[in-house]
Amino acid sequence: MKKLLLPIFALSCLFSGIGQEAFTRQDTLRGSITPERAWWDLTYYDLRVAVTPETRKISGSNTIHYTVLEPYSRMQIDLQTPLEIEGITQDGEKLDFTREGNAYMVTLVKPQVVGNREVIRIAYSGVPRVAENAPWDGGFSWKQDSKGQPFIATSCQGLGASVWWPNKDHMYDEPDSMAIALTVPEPLTAVANGRLRNIDQAGDLRTFHWFVANPINNYGVNANIAEYAHFSETFSGEKGTLDLDYYVLPENLKKAEKQFKQVPMMMKAFEHWFGPYPFYEDSFKLVEVPYLGMEHQSSVTYGNGYKNGYLGRDLSGSGWGLEFDFIIIHEAGHEWFANNITYRDIADMWIHESFTAYSECLYLDYHFGEEAASAYVTGTRKNIRNDKPVIGPYGVNQRGSGDMYYKGSNMLHTLRQLLEDDQLWRNILRGLNETFYHQTVTTEQIEAYLSEKSGKDLTAFFNQYLRSTLVPNLEYRWKGNLLEYRYVDIVPGFDMPVRIMADGASQWIYPSDQWKQTPFKRKPEHFEVDFNFYITSTAL
Structure with missing residues (x-):
């Protein structure tokens, strides 16, 4: 978008x-x-990923829908090593591409006409980067629960979503909506963003189909895989009824039922201060993961x-x-x-x-x-x-x-x-x-x-x-009942007013980089700068 x-x-x-x-x-x-990014407007992702815990391999595809803004013949798609793109097609025709580090430059054959809506499909696979210290060092977290079952999650802020799926890996352009299909072996559950539409079964594999109805930033897309227990509730908010869903390890279900009572409290406070929750159409989920947590859109992770x-x-x-x-x-x-x-x-x-x-x-x-x-x-x-x-x-x-x-x-x-x-x-x-x-x-x-x-x-x-x-420092001194003051350690033009307390009474002063004066009837016995202002102060 x-x-x-x-x-x-x-x-x-x-x-x-x-x-x-x-x-x-x-x-x-x-x-x-x-x-290679600027000429096309991203509108929709259809991401499909199969995850094999035993080998830590992933494979799948991303079908990218976009609108042509300018005629151009090269497109940048990002995917980080050691993952590799296996093939790219448009209208069924294979496209040539070259790789420059983590950026693939795709040569388009079909004329790209301004205003047209086009689609490319990218197939990829490999063993993705392991997150050594998630979420700060991103990638896949491959852990196990207390029963030895796989406990897997992705995180990628800063590092980029291209650490685990091919995309336009820059924050300026978001898809208007997105489909995410995750295939995992039974008895695992795969949780992503948005709402769960359906689950397909093929042998001992299950594919969980999620759909995000709103624009989503790429690092906010996530995959969380475990033998989850699920419970839910609703919140009566400013835009109506909001579904709240929770996915946790079964061993932590009772703890979660108690601790997650803070979620409606959070919603109440933040809707008051910030306005309606921005993604009612996609619900809100809190999902347990094997790292501290992350702000994945409508699929917030918790650890x-x-x-x-x-x-x-x-x-x-x-x-x-x-x-x-x-x-x-x-x-x-x-x-x-x-x-x-x-x-x-x-x-x-x-x-x-x-x-x-x-x-x-x-x-x-x-x-x-x-x-x-x-x-x-x-x-x-x-x-x-x-x-x-x-x-x-x-x-x-x-x-x-x-x-x-x-x-x-x-x-x-x-x-x-x-x-x-x-x-x-x-x-x-x-x-x-x-x-x-x-x-x-x-x-x-x-x-x-x-x-x-x-x-x-x-x-x-x-x-x-x-x-x-620099932290603004208010220097001040008393000359009898006269308060003199100025700012030091400031950038040009900084003259923020500040509130002071003199013998329990508050008033404003208006410092700058020049000495100023404010008279008092008498020098106060107790004087301080209001600590709610992020400045320091020095009595001379």
């Missing part, structure tokens, strides 16, 4: 240090919109051990992180920010992770109150490294700093303070999901929207927190 492609924010190069890393031709083929917190730990140190199961809340939050609103380039991955890390705070806000939410999000600051900018280099499949999680969530929490209007803030978050519904976006689009709807010029604000590693 072709998306509106806007130019990347021009100032990004100034702050992000682009060009300091060496990138290869393969990085460009993977991370850029090459001429947090049926414990609250992050593997039983509170990442904030506030205590509030133990009031919810991190994987259920965080990964499901990605249904709004990642799967509904999807970055066009992984350099803008903060759009996924900053908003979703902040969703943890909003979950607490909804169920436990604003003080709990504030304590949690500010507590996560201890995880911020400020090692490099949050935004990465464009066009080479390179993400920015891991600070996109908690620096990003504290940036958004700070922005909420600047608005001083929680209803407006909620409207903005819901408006993002409505305005960019089922779209791929750039940082520029998100920044422009937030500036417009907040009524504030946030250019320097985002340059500070997304494009630099």
Whole structure:
């Protein structure tokens, strides 16, 4: 599905240090919109994969439907080693192709006429890459349950969906819908995205046919295979009745029935803050896997051990992180920010992770109150490294700093303070999901929207927190009853107001890079900067 492609924010190069890393031709083929990608608009995938656990081999095909945007005779299809394409056909005619690393260049024989809808079919097979540390190091996870039965799952964010199936492996273009058929030996069940349409039986093999009715990003496509137990419930949401399905190992069924009670709680909180769940047509599933978890669209994967917190730990140190199961809340939050609103380039991955890390705070806000939410999000600051900018280099499949999680969530929490209007803030978050519904976006689009709807010029604000590693430091000193203050460690133009507390009374000051003054009737005995703002302060 072709998306509106806007130019990347021009100032990004100034702050992000682009060009300091060496990138290869393969990085460009993977991370850029090459001429062999740009001329065709992806509309539909029909993916069919047979999985053989004994040999760890997969084989199958992907039939790609597309619309011609420009006449062109070469098409890029991506599939990573050690998998190999066996053949490509169009209208029954075999096509020639060459391989350049993980990119296949296909020579089309049929004239590609603008506006025409065309189809190619790609057959492939092999032993796919093993995920050594899923989900961070992607591929196939080949594990076993306690009975020795296969327990298998895929994960591929960043690395790319082409690690296990051939596709147009760039985030800017999504299919409008998708069919996924997974063939596995009995008694295994294969769970993918969307809704289960039917199950075919052929000897001791079963094929599970899933259908995704909505656009889907390619890394959100997944395959999960085990001897699953299944249970379900419904949620009465803003768009009607939403089906909630759960697939877990039988040995964990009782634990899951208890722990997954947090799913309707999550839906209630996130529909309040973000608007309707974006994929009612495809349902919502939580699927147990042999790794920590991942935000696969309508098929969120779970491996947090049926414990609250992050593997039983509170990442904030506030205590509030133990009031919810991190994987259920965080990964499901990605249904709004990642799967509904999807970055066009992984350099803008903060759009996924900053908003979703902040969703943890909003979950607490909804169920436990604003003080709990504030304590949690500010507590996560201890995880911020400020090692490099949050935004990465464009066009080479390179993400920015891991600070996109908690620096990003504290940036958004700070922005909420600047608005001083929680209803407006909620409207903005819901408006993002409505305005960019089922779209791929750039940082520029998100920044422009937030500036417009907040009524504030946030250019320097985002340059500070997304494009630099500097943390604004408020220097202040007292001269009698006169408070003098200024910002240091800031980017040009940064002049964010900040709230201070003086003897229990709050007021705003308006620092910049120049010394300013605010008089008080007397010097307060107790003075502090509101900790809800992500800055530091130094008394001189």
